[in-house]
Each structure stands twice: as C-alpha cells, then as structure tokens.
Amino acid sequence: MKKHIEGRVWRFADNVDTDQIIPAKYLVTGDRDELAKHAFENVRPEFAEGAKDGDVIVSGGNFGSGSSREHAPRALLGAGITCVIAPSFARIFFRNSINIGLPLIECEIDAADGDILNVDLENGKIANKSTGVEYTFPSLPDFLMKLLDIGLIENTKRKLGTKRSG
Amino acid sequence: MGMTIAEKILAMHAGRGSVSPKEIVDATIDYVMVNDVTGLPAFEVFEEFDATPICEKTVLIQDHYVPNKDVASAEQAKSMRNFARRYGIENHFDVGRGGVCHQIMIEEGFAAPGRLIVGADSHTCSYGALGALSTGIGSSEAASAMATGELWFRVPETQKFTVEGELGDYVMGKDIILNIIGDIGVSGSLYKSMEIYGSAIVLLPLSDRITISNMAIEAGAKCGIIPPDEKVFSYLNDRVIGDYSPVYADEDAEYEDTFEYDAAEIVPMVAKPHLPENVAPASEVDVTIDQAYLGSCTNGRIEDLRCAAEILAGRRVHPDVRMIVVPASKSVFEEALREGLLETFMAADAYVAGPTCGACLGGYMGVLADGERCVSSTNRNFIGRMGHKDSEVYLANPAVVAASAITGRITDPGDI
Numbered sequence: 001m002k003k004h005i006e007g008r009v010w011r012f013a014d015n016v017d018t019d020q021i022i023p024a025k026y027l028v029t030g031d032r033d034e035l036a037k038h039a040f041e042n043v044r045p046e047f048a049e050g051a052k053d054g055d056v057i058v059s060g061g062n063f064g065s066g067s068s069r070e071h072a073p074r075a076l077l078g079a080g081i082t083c084v085i086a087p088s089f090a091r092i093f094f095r096n097s098i099n100i101g102l103p104l105i106e107c108e109i110d111a112a113d114g115d116i117l118n119v120d121l122e123n124g125k126i127a128n129k130s131t132g133v134e135y136t137f138p139s140l141p142d143f144l145m146k147l148l149d150i151g152l153i154e155n156t157k158r159k160l161g162t163k164r165s166g
Numbered sequence: 167m168g169m170t171i172a173e174k175i176l177a178m179h180a181g182r183g184s185v186s187p188k189e190i191v192d193a194t195i196d197y198v199m200v201n202d203v204t205g206l207p208a209f210e211v212f213e214e215f216d217a218t219p220i221c222e223k224t225v226l227i228q229d230h231y232v233p234n235k236d237v238a239s240a241e242q243a244k245s246m247r248n249f250a251r252r253y254g255i256e257n258h259f260d261v262g263r264g265g266v267c268h269q270i271m272i273e274e275g276f277a278a279p280g281r282l283i284v285g286a287d288s289h290t291c292s293y294g295a296l297g298a299l300s301t302g303i304g305s306s307e308a309a310s311a312m313a314t315g316e317l318w319f320r321v322p323e324t325q326k327f328t329v330e331g332e333l334g335d336y337v338m339g340k341d342i343i344l345n346i347i348g349d350i351g352v353s354g355s356l357y358k359s360m361e362i363y364g365s366a367i368v369l370l371p372l373s374d375r376i377t378i379s380n381m382a383i384e385a386g387a388k389c390g391i392i393p394p395d396e397k398v399f400s401y402l403n404d405r406v407i408g409d410y411s412p413v414y415a416d417e418d419a420e421y422e423d424t425f426e427y428d429a430a431e432i433v434p435m436v437a438k439p440h441l442p443e444n445v446a447p448a449s450e451v452d453v454t455i456d457q458a459y460l461g462s463c464t465n466g467r468i469e470d471l472r473c474a475a476e477i478l479a480g481r482r483v484h485p486d487v488r489m490i491v492v493p494a495s496k497s498v499f500e501e502a503l504r505e506g507l508l509e510t511f512m513a514a515d516a517y518v519a520g521p522t523c524g525a526c527l528g529g530y531m532g533v534l535a536d537g538e539r540c541v542s543s544t545n546r547n548f549i550g551r552m553g554h555k556d557s558e559v560y561l562a563n564p565a566v567v568a569a570s571a572i573t574g575r576i577t578d579p580g581d582i
Contacts (some may be wrong), residue, residue, distance in 0.1 A: 015352055015441060019548045024527040028231070028238035030207030030305070042555035044219050062353035062386060066548060068288040070304035072206055089283070091357050091388055092288055098306035143318070153214050156310040160217055163314070 001101050001149055005082045005119040007056040009111045010047065014060030018072040018093060021064070021070035027071055035071050036078030053080035056119065058111040061086060061098040064093025083119055085109055085126065098144055107137035168322035168416025172359035173390045175299040175413050179282040182280070187323040187422075196281040196568075198303075198311040199225040201267045202232055202239070202288035202521075202560040205246045207305035212312060212481055218253060219312040223259040225276060225285075227267035230523045232260075235530040265495030265521030268292040268463040272376065273497055277404055278410035279394040284311055289463050289545065290385065294379035295372060296402070297394030297412055299359075302383065311412040321421040322359040322388045329364040331429035336579040339374025340465060340543070342366070344435040345379040345427065353582035356386035360423065361415060363393065366429035367408050372397050373577030375471035380464045381545050384442040436541070437561040440549045447579035448566045455560070457540040458489040458571035459552075460516075462526045465543035465564050466494030467477055468501045474568035482575030489516035490525060490532045516571070528552045533557075541570045 022101075026148045040047040057076070063086040073096045077086070080160060084097070087108040097104050100150075103121055111117060115130035126135040141144060146153055169177065169184060171299030175330045179193035200208050205226060212219065226246050231239035248256035257276075264270045270278050278402055282288065282303065282549040286308040293300035303317065311317045329342055347354070360382050374391050386538025394412045402410070434448045458473050460466070471493060483489045485531030491511045493499040499520060508518050525532030534540055539560065542552065545579050549561035560576060569579040 007172065016545075017548045019527075019546070019551050023550055024203075024529055027203045028236070028242055030210055042550040045337040062356065065352060066546060067206065067305060068286055068290075070204070070286075070306060074207075088353060088356055088385060090353075092302045092304060095307060097303060099306050141190060141566075146359065147318075152310055153211060154304050156215055156313060159314050160215060160318075 001103065003121045005054070005056065005121070007054045007082050007117055008052065009059050009113060009115040009117060010051065010055060011111060011113045012059040014059060015062045015065055016059055017066035018064055018069050019066055021072040022029060022069065022075045027069060030071065032074040032078030035075035039075040039079050046091045048079065051079040051081065054082055055080055056117055057084040058109060059084065059086040061088040063089050065090040068092045070096045070100065075101055076157065077102050098148045100147060101151050103148060105137050107135055109135050143162055167420060168418035170324055170359065170415045170419045170421065171361055171393065171485045172324055172389060173298050175282055176321055177279060178317055184272055184490045185321045186381045187321050188387045190315050191319055191321060193282055193319050194316055195223065195311055195527050197223050197225055197276050197283045198308050199227060199228050199271060199285035199290065200244055200305065200308050201287055202228045203230040204241045204305045204308065205249070205576060206242045208286060208309040208574055209249045211306045212309040215313045217313040219255065220251060221255045222316045223315055224255050225271065225429055226255060227270050228261060229265060229267045229521070230527065232522060233545040235524065263496065264468060264500070266463045266523055268380065269291055269466065269494040269498065272296065273405065273406040273495055275402065275407040278406050279398060279412040280410055284317060286309065286494060288383045289380050290391050291382045292376050292380040292463060294382060294389045294391040296398050297391060299389050299391065299404035301388050307389065313519055320357065321469070322357055324359040324361055325355060326421040326424045327362045329366040329425070329427045329429050331411050332369065333366055333367055333429045333432060333540065336434050336565040337432050338563040338565065339370055339377035340399050341432050343378045344442070344445050344561065345432050347381065347442050349425070349517050350385055352384060352441050352443045353386045355382065359389055360385070360387045360390040362390060368395065369471055372401055373467045376467070377464055381442065384545060398492070422439050434563060434566050436566065436576055437547055438558070439558040442545070442547060442561060446574055447578070448562060450578045453539060454575045455487055455570055456538040456543045457532065458487055458567050459525055459532060459540055459542040459544065460490070460564055460567050461492030461494060462523065462544040463494060464545040466492060466498065468498050470543065470564040471498070471502045471507050472566045477565060478516070479510050479516055479570040481572050483515045483571045485554060486574050487571050489571040491516050492525065493521055495521050525552060541567050541576055543567050
C-alpha cells in the first residue's frame with residue numbers, strides 16, 4: 001500500500017451506497033477488474049471509462065452504506081482508486097476496505113472533480129493542490145493501520161501460524 | 167460501571183470482564199454465515215489460508231440468485247456446493263431446503279440470545295430481535311472467521327430507544343423502525359448499537375421485532391438488539407441448537423443517547439425514494455404503482471403473509487399492478503399453503519413464488535423497468551435497487567403493500 005498518494009479527484013455527495021458503487025446484477029464474480037467495468041454505472045456512467053490509476057474519491061458522509069458486498073471496495077481498487085476521503089463511512093464498507101488494502105480517510109474536505117490532492121497517510125495530511133488548502137486527519141488506530149498495511153489474508157495466515165505452533 | 171447488551175456480549179466472547187466503547191477487541195464468534203453472492207469471494211480467499219473451516223460454526227445459505235438466474239450465478243452457487251462437500255459442512259441450505267438466509271438462521275436455531283454471530287450480508291443484524299449481537303461483515307473476513315473462529319470488533323457506543331404504548335390498526339414493526347430512521351437519519355446510528363425497549367416492543371410478535379432489528383443497518387447501526395423475553399424463549403424451545411444464556415443490560419449501563427416514542431402516534435408509513443430516512447405517512451403519499459412486492463428477510467414471514475392475505479381476501483389486485491408474493495423460507499411457504507393464504511393471493515391475481523432474495527436487490531424475479539414504481543415490504547429503496555436506475559421503490563409494511571396493490575396507488579390500509 002502506498003503511503004504517499006497524488007491523485008485526481010472524483011467528487012460524490014452524501015450517502016453513496018454500495019448499490020451505486022456496484023449494482024447487484026454484477027455480483028456474479030469477485031474479480032476486481034471485472035467489477036470495475038461497472039463501478040458507478042447507474043449514477044456516474046463516465047466513471048468506469050474515465051477512472052485512472054491513482055485517482056481518489058472525495059465524498060460526503062456515510063460513504064459505502066447498504067449492502068455488505070466486498071465487491072464494492074474491490075471494484076474501486078480495480079478502477080485504480082488509491083483512497084477514499086469522506087467525513088464518515090458505513091461500517092461494513094469500512095471493514096472491507098481496510099481488510100483488502102483500500103485506505104479510507106475520515107476527513108471533510110473541499111474538493112471538486114478533477115482537483116489534484118496530495119495525501120500523506122503516515123502523517124495525516126491532505127493538500128488540495130488545486131485550491132492550495134491543507135487538511136489534517138487523525139491516523140487510524142495502530143491495529144487497523146497494521147491490518148491495512150499487511151492485509152487481512154496475511155494477518156489471518158499469521159494468526160493461524162501462531163495457533164498451530166502454539 | 168455497568169454495561170449495555172452489546173458490551174456484555176462482546177466482553178463475554180473476548181474473554182474479558184468488561185469492555186468500553188471504541189475499544190477494538192478480538193472475540194470468538196458463535197457462527198459465521200455466507201450466502202451465494204458473498205460466498206464465492208470468501209471461498210477464494212479461504213483457499214489462501216491452507217486451513218480447514220470450523221464446520222460447526224460455518225453456515226452456507228443459497229438465497230440471492232437461486233434457483234440460478236444465469237450461468238454466472240449458477241457457477242457461484244456451485245462454488246458453495248463444492249465448498250460444502252469438500253470440507254463436509256453440514257449447515258448448507260440449498261434450493262428447496264432453505265430460503266432467505268436470515269429467516270433460515272432464525273428458524274434453524276442458529277440465532278439465540280447472547281450469541282455473537284457474523285454474516286456476509288448486511289441484514290445479519292436481524293437476530294438482534296432474539297437478543298443476539300449479530301452483524302454484517304465482508305467476504306474476506308467471513309473466510310478468516312471460518313478458519314480462526316475469531317474476528318476483531320470495535321466496541322460500539324449504544325443508543326437506547328423506547329417505544330411506549332399500543333400501536334393502532336395496521337401499524338407494524340416496520341412503521342416503528344421507519345419512524346426511528348426518519349427521525350435519526352440513515353447515518354444516525356453509524357457504528358453504534360441500538361437497544362430497543364418499551365411496552366410497545368413487549369407487545370409485538372417476534373416477527374415484527376425481527377423487522378425492527380433487520381433495518382437497524384438502514385440507520386448505519388452495527389446491531390439492533392431487543393432484550394429477549396418469553397416470546398423468544400418459547401420460539402426457540404424446539405429449534406435452538408445448543409445452549410444459550412440471555413444477556414441484559416446493567417441498570418447503570420451507559421447510553422450515548424436516548425430516544426422515546428409514543429406508539430399511539432405512529433401510523434402506517436412509507437419510505438420514499440431513494441433513502442429509508444425519507445419517510446411519510448402512507449395516507450399522505452399519492453402516487454400510482456406498477457408493482458407490489460411482499461417478501462424478504464424484512465417482511466416475508468408467515469405473520470406478514472397473514473396480514474396481507476386478510477386485506478386481499480375477496481378482493482383483486484388492481485389491473486395495472488403486478489403483485490409478487492415470496493415467502494421467506496420453505497417452512498413459511500408450507501405454512502402459508504396449509505392456511506390457504508397462497509390460494510387467497512392467487513385468487514386475487516398475485517403471483518406467488520418460492521423463496522429467493524432476487525427481486526429485493528434487483529437481481530431477478532421482479533426487476534423494475536425505466537420509470538416503474540414499486541411498493542415493497544423490503545428494506546432498501548436506493549437508486550436502482552430493484553431494477554432500472556430511474557425506477558422507484560417505496561418501502562412499507564405488508565398491510566400497506568396489500569392495500570396499495572388493490573387500489574393501484576400508495577394506500578393506508580385503514581382507507582379501504
């Protein structure tokens with residue numbers, strides 16, 4: 001996972017639900033690249049084609065509400081999204097994202113479509129290069145930072161290893 | 167300092183004397199459930215662990231896209247069958263043997279007071295109606311829980327809701343929870359535990375309590391717990407797997423916030439597109455409908471079907487409306503058949519189908535076209551939820567769904 005991100009903004013409003021991120025009819029695969037082809041299809045049809053590696057999402061509150069589908073953060077990773085910034089996240093989306101290595105930042109910022117952001121995950125800083133405004137955010141608790149870093153799969157393998165040798 | 171129900175259940179399962187809100191704890195889970203949509207990604211992740219699942223804690227339920235809607239969903243369902251066979255998992259509910267996952271978790275006795283249950287489906291919070299702490303998770307962590315029997319939890323702050331008094335005619339659990347969500351908003355309980363009390367809740371049948379807990383997630387909650395009573399114990403009597411011990415909040419438990427409601431003031435409600443918080447009395451919403459859907463983990467139980475059948479008896483569904491009735495499980499279907507409810511629905515020109523989640527999430531078996539409008543007993547009215555992005559879903563209780571099916575427009579059942 002990258003600790004320093006420079007990316008172009010896709011701006012969304014409040015209460016972006018996981019049905020918007022990836023409509024249920026595409027939930028017949030877990031493949032992130034396949035899912036990415038349909039990300040935001042109903043609400044931002046230009047997203048799937050237009051999203052580039054390194055882009056970031058800036059949203060209003062309660063991002064990722066609704067269904068537990070891990071397909072949602074997988075679709076965003078598949079589309080090249082490097083982090084999501086919002087004042088709050090729905091809890092299952094939050095867990096899913098951390099588990100599979102998509103950084104989420106709880107912070108309310110002013111940013112418009114196409115703005116360029118500099119994000120420093122380690123030191124909790126965001127700079128909107130397009131507006132010149134800077135923001136700070138509290139970093140995740142150590143446990144979650146570690147989980148984000150190594151991923152749930154590796155974390156589980158280590159846990160199982162400890163159990164087996166113990 | 168005393169603890170809330172959620173704090174106590176997490177402390178017990180984390181092997182701790184007490185826990186406090188915001189803490190992150192590792193806790194032992196009682197069950198982990200996946201369905202056919204969330205199962206496939208979980209099974210793929212599981213293969214990376216070089217482990218065997220804890221079979222007695224693992225529950226696999228085929229419900230979203232079964233009977234298979236297409237080849238891709240058929241492959242997905244097959245992956246669950248293969249996983250069950252490979253590891254000898256007996257708790258596998260396939261087509262014709264189960265139904266909507268949350269109804270099965272309750273009917274088959276997995277859900278019980280004091281238990282900590284996770285499921286890769288957001289409406290896993292339904293079992294709060296039986297006094298369990300149950301909550302939705304993702305596929306990867308479901309795989310992890312199958313392998314380790316544990317999962318991390320952030321101890322939630324708890325909000326206390328109290329509903330006192332008696333509900334009026336055709337006012338149901340659905341209206342209580344829509345009222346609450348309308349009040350606090352779709353993120354009003356974000357990350358939190360709802361605890362629900364009051365004389366109106368005590369009077370409610372278990373079925374309506376399940377509707378309330380089911381929709382806790384629509385306010386963003388981790389869980390919606392109702393303290394278990396005799397109704398829960400007698401329901402579990404001949405079906406619960408293993409022992410259980412009810413958990414109640416301490417008298418000096420600390421609540422982040424308290425909310426009080428007068429049951430007599432609650433009327434049949436609808437949640438208008440495109441958020442469950444967008445509520446209004448059914449009597450004040452004047453729109454025509456194209457489809458009426460009765461089913462789902464929210465309101466697909468026998469009590470819901472009885473309520474709708476009573477209104478539909480001797481009447482016909484409006485000629486411009488398709489009504490679709492989907493009992494939530496095989497046993498609900500059997501009971502509805504025995505009681506003659508299915509006959510009533512069919513005599514009224516409703517279409518009756520076997521259990522599946524299909525229509526609720528716009529998968530199949532009732533997908534809406536451009537501009538169509540559905541009154542639905544389900545839990546979500548998001549953009550495109552039941553079909554085309556420009557279709558609309560109005561959430562309501564089973565009585566409102568039945569009354570609206572007859573008149574062809576959103577209707578308060580008291581008005582027919």
